[in-house]
Amino acid sequence: MTSPRTYVIVGGVAGGMSAATRLRRLDETARIVVLERGEHVSFANCGLPYHVGGVIADRESLILQTPASLAARFALDVRVRTEAVAIDRDARTVLARDLRTGAEEAIGYDALILSPGAAPVRPPIAGVDRGLTLRDIGDMDRIIAAAQDARRAVIVGAGFIGLELAENLRHRGLEVAVVQSMPHVLRPFDIEMAHIVAQRLRANGVQLHLGTTVTAIADDHVVLSDGRTLPSDLVVLSVGVQADSAIARAAGLALDDRGHIVVDELQRTSDPAVYAVGDAVVKRRFDGDPAPVWLAGLANRHGRLAADAIAGRPHAAVPALGTAVIGLFGLTAAAVGRTERELRAEGRAIRVIHTHPTDHAGYYPGAELLALKLIVDAETDAILGAQAVGGGADKRIDVIATAMAGGIPARGLADLELAYAPQFASAKDPVNMLGYVDDNLIDGELSVQWHEVEARLAEGWRLIDVRTAGENALGAIPGSTLMPVDELREHAESLRGQRVIVHCKVGQRGHTAAALLRQYGVIVANLDGGYTTWRAGTQAVAAGAGSAS
Amino acid sequence: MTSPRTYVIVGGVAGGMSAATRLRRLDETARIVVLERGEHVSFANCGLPYHVGGVIADRESLILQTPASLAARFALDVRVRTEAVAIDRDARTVLARDLRTGAEEAIGYDALILSPGAAPVRPPIAGVDRGLTLRDIGDMDRIIAAAQDARRAVIVGAGFIGLELAENLRHRGLEVAVVQSMPHVLRPFDIEMAHIVAQRLRANGVQLHLGTTVTAIADDHVVLSDGRTLPSDLVVLSVGVQADSAIARAAGLALDDRGHIVVDELQRTSDPAVYAVGDAVVKRRFDGDPAPVWLAGLANRHGRLAADAIAGRPHAAVPALGTAVIGLFGLTAAAVGRTERELRAEGRAIRVIHTHPTDHAGYYPGAELLALKLIVDAETDAILGAQAVGGGADKRIDVIATAMAGGIPARGLADLELAYAPQFASAKDPVNMLGYVDDNLIDGELSVQWHEVEARLAEGWRLIDVRTAGENALGAIPGSTLMPVDELREHAESLRGQRVIVHCKVGQRGHTAAALLRQYGVIVANLDGGYTTWRAGTQAVAAGAGSAS
Ligand SMILES: Cc1cc2nc3c(=O)[nH]c(=O)nc-3n(C[C@H](O)[C@H](O)[C@H](O)COP(=O)(O)OP(=O)(O)OC[C@H]3O[C@@H](n4cnc5c(N)ncnc54)[C@H](O)[C@@H]3O)c2cc1C
Ligand SMILES: Cc1cc2nc3c(=O)[nH]c(=O)nc-3n(C[C@H](O)[C@H](O)[C@H](O)COP(=O)(O)OP(=O)(O)OC[C@H]3O[C@@H](n4cnc5c(N)ncnc54)[C@H](O)[C@@H]3O)c2cc1C
Ligand SMILES: CC(C)(COP(=O)(O)OP(=O)(O)OC[C@H]1O[C@@H](n2cnc3c(N)ncnc32)[C@H](O)[C@@H]1OP(=O)(O)O)[C@@H](O)C(=O)NCCC(=O)NCCS
């Protein structure tokens, strides 16, 4: 090894600290300086909402490491309340300002790693200063203090952080309303899947105002775009984040048009001595254009990769899938990849599959419903995305994300050997079943999405409900005729040559019906996801059209 | 389509009935006859143990379909209490005997599917007739009846079914002893992993007699190979199964040396008009020789594949991984692929990794311990097997099984993007972490397995405990010296050139210590899995040596 090198790291949390500790393990002789603007390093950002609601009782448990513990174990020079205010790339120095004293120091570096993260967006609306945001421990303390005397909270934005806060403020007993400009909660999901989450939120007293924006924040209420007002003594803004990349911009590093730092597969910026990772950088996505992905897993991973590259062990980052999960009032929602909404907007030819299995064998107690959605490239059978809401959603999305990483096509999901015992899964796991359904679509079985039914009926297709009379009586799709699957053989001849949509509760009996009718010369399509998906989708569209629900 | 074809299926449960229903969906005109020797078709074999313990309260819920329901929906001719007694391959007929009347009928077939399953082995010991076994609903009823008046049960064999029964008999309040000839429970696991399960069993009042066999069953006790006796009013035999392949043998179909039917990738036997699936067939394994795999997922999958092939849609089965899971007294144990024990016996060059993370972020309430083991081909980095015991074990094994199916090497586990929020996982998921550890081993970090420590110490290696003094005081490995990781830099120079094993509680601090010492010229190996794995392994060996524990 040559003479000791100096590594400077800006940002001392997920990406930054993962890089720092790894660098130390690879290079015992280096000087490693970590600059952190905030009070704390190595804290659990992702746990912050849960201390607000008391789910995580112990505030200190959120602080995983301290400058002292990192000095002891890793000989790191960690400076909190110290901001990197400028980078001199020619001189290879970072100007560090002690925010308590104002003292500045230029620190030379052999390599610089930027992991400054992303800051909450503050929308340009009147009274925005009254809105709190949640990024760090200080923000959390402020929200808790404000919640102490508050009775009614409005949360602007129904993303992951907004909804986690909604749950936790409910745990504190506040009335909570969430305002969301999109017609549904949780952007990584499609509307009919997000609807299941929305229903759970409503059932737990969270008021949702979808398809609406907040146009002004007053002292005791907020004003919505449709003119209504919502009383509120506490307003939290969670409408997204923006890269905290000002020093990168000032230093002339390449940024994308939204201000994210551009890096190559080794996390190198446009200056090869400067690396960047985490929420502030734009990711290579597995499909489609580069895009930001604000997730802790990638920040940690890329922090380690940057350290590896600096220490002479270059490994390329794999393209990002964007696997994410949220738990809300006991309901799990997880997603990976692209949404149907995005892909249809791009005009991509896709196949979409909805299923509604239980998370484990129905005869074993405690089986929970699981809504699953798979989105597949219609030509290549590549998996483009998946969404899951309900019991075991995290497991199924992890499996599908792994299949995507391994290049397993959608049909190949049928062949996965997943661990089965009745309390954990089914002999055909829900993920296997997605592969079966895809296989049938490849084989030419037709399916219709919930949002396509109306247009098909207008084109003259007939809609047949193959459920039982009892199920039909509890709710049916307008325009449908009842013909239970177990009696379908009697009617099959009479349908020959007709264009027919069959539907059952979830799509499974519809498939058996479709397979039968097809062999009688009926032009038949199965309503994907059955009545369950259709109802979720149509209800969601109504709820997302702009009024309170 | 040509004139209607006749398909005969022998065995009306997992593999057989999956084939029958699928065949119907692919061929509406065919005559499909299902012959089932037992009273019931389509029952949940896997649920049987849980009705014994009352976990599944409703006996009827175990019977998923009946001949009548299958006739109504699938126009299947399902005959229960009807045995296929002979196959005439030249005439293409099956001789079916009605076990109630004795009447026989020769049924012609265009294709025949055998899914006769496997029958419990009855070892050739005195009094074996007193031993009950568990394969079907009738067996279950008999065990429940016998348990009614019993106080003390002995279960012979600690495989999946034996241990599920042990738990469920405990739920009924019986005293339960399990006798196992291997030194540990659950053959698909290695001894130090199985030990965690064994401890849970013991903690719930199950007595284990490992490394022992039952040599005789008397009226009120069993005799063990070491001469001891165990009192018992109920004896269940669960020492394995053997293919129920007598008619296949009589018909001259190719069998392996253990009596399993040999099939090709399309499930065809040596006679191309005869297919076979399920527990009675030998599987192509992903690694190593063909072997039986007795799992419901494969039976279902291969049943559908056989139907597909018969209906002119041939798809090859993928090689089997043998992914399996069991839940015992709230503890989950799952495994995939090969064991260290098997691979070492074969002389394979492997890398072994143990970790002991929590299933989700430690700061979020309810985090459970998870013991993970990964076995890797030392040359190709291919994943050869994995075992998991504890919180979220099923999820992690499903992910690893999927990675294996996708050809992702062990190091690639670090790159998987798995869904993270603090109640579900960690930012570096336990599966990612396995990839990190493997990456370090590829990079030349040395590790030592728990069962290698003694030999290394004998060769003169020094053992250093890098935990805290407090941890060390609670239990240490004989011969170790304490040097907490945070003070290691002070001692590093003094160790230069020495051969040193470092260990911590689980391997993580050991890794940091090893990375440090290596840079000071120490020849250093990290004790894989730390004190935790070492203790489990050494305790397990002691417990498995033959006496009660
Ligand atoms: C409330 C909340 C909940 C979340 N929940 C999840 C979740 O459940 N799952 C998930 O995957 N992700 C979650 N995330 C996102 C996750 O925390 C981020 O993806 C991750 O922390 C990004 O890592 P990073 O290193 O890029 O940025 P950060 O971890 O945010 O660290 C950046 C640090 O850099 C400091 N900094 C910025 N500029 C400077 C400067 N010029 N000088 C000195 N210091 C500077 C900042 O003060 C900050 O502390 C959550 C985030 C929040 C805020
Ligand atoms: C108690 C128990 C628990 C289990 N738990 C699990 C679990 O948790 N997970 C898992 O993956 N697997 C489990 N299994 C294994 C799983 O049930 C089998 O792998 C699967 O059922 C095999 O399917 P098969 O079609 O080959 O045989 P089976 O499902 O056993 O069906 C074979 C049928 O063929 C009939 N038959 C045999 N010969 C003839 C003949 N000549 N004529 C007519 N009929 C005949 C038999 O009566 C039998 O009903 C369990 C098994 C048992 C017994
Ligand atoms: C924790 C933090 C300081 C990083 O410290 P770290 O020591 O690099 O990381 P971890 O504690 O996760 O340990 C990982 C290391 O231990 C090793 N390891 C883990 N378990 C091991 C085991 N059983 N045996 C051997 N090595 C093991 C890994 O290989 C890895 O080392 P490597 O990077 O050299 O390969 C940093 O990630 C951080 O500040 N995190 C908190 C902030 C955050 O992530 N927020 C977002 C989520 S809430």
Ligand SMILES: CC(C)(COP(=O)(O)OP(=O)(O)OC[C@H]1O[C@@H](n2cnc3c(N)ncnc32)[C@H](O)[C@@H]1OP(=O)(O)O)[C@@H](O)C(=O)NCCC(=O)NCCS
């Ligand atoms: C249940 C059993 C009769 C098979 O019936 P089946 O109709 O083939 O299987 P399932 O009820 O699982 O349904 C699977 C079918 O529905 C389809 N399907 C499932 N969900 C669907 C949905 N939402 N939309 C469209 N199709 C769907 C699948 O594609 C598959 O059809 P395919 O094989 O034509 O592709 C048979 O497996 C059996 O007897 N099982 C019990 C015994 C057993 O397995 N024991 C061991 C475990 S305890």
